[in-house]
Amino acid sequence: MSYVPKGELTIQTLAMPASTNANGDIFGGWIVSQMDLAAGVLAKRLAHGRVTTVAIQSMTFLKPVHVGDLISCYVTLMKLGTTSITMRVEVWALPAEQSNPYQVTEGVFIFVAIDAQGKPRPVPKKDE
Numbered sequence: 001m002s003y004v005p006k007g008e009l010t011i012q013t014l015a016m017p018a019s020t021n022a023n024g025d026i027f028g029g030w031i032v033s034q035m036d037l038a039a040g041v042l043a044k045r046l047a048h049g050r051v052t053t054v055a056i057q058s059m060t061f062l063k064p065v066h067v068g069d070l071i072s073c074y075v076t077l078m079k080l081g082t083t084s085i086t087m088r089v090e091v092w093a094l095p096a097e098q099s100n101p102y103q104v105t106e107g108v109f110i111f112v113a114i115d116a117q118g119k120p121r122p123v124p125k126k127d128e
Contacts, residue, residue: 038073
């Protein structure tokens with residue numbers, strides 16, 4: 001766990017009461033969906049078009065997220081393959097009455113670039 005977010009800030013949102021679990025904390029599935037959206041934004045930009053999530057290679061929940069926390073998703077490109085894009089996503093929370101965010105989750109997401117028929121297609125190289 002780091003003390004400074006790594007990657008590009010891709011999404012920020014507030015954790016709301018509708019996304020709580022039975023303990024009153026934010027449901028882990030909601031956090032995963034935010035991470036998938038954040039990684040998808042960068043994947044779509046890198047692929048110059050449509051992408052689909054094919055795997056979550058790893059996922060670690062470090063601390064709970066609470067209602068009212070400002071959630072920030074940071075994305076780092078790990079690997080650009082022929083048709084795939086692998087990214088690391090960190091989620092940081094900033095509680096309403098605090099000024100220091102802390103890391104709550106991290107994971108590795110894999111996307112594949114697809115064409116209009118949903119078939120894999122090449123990902124443009126960074127210099128294209």
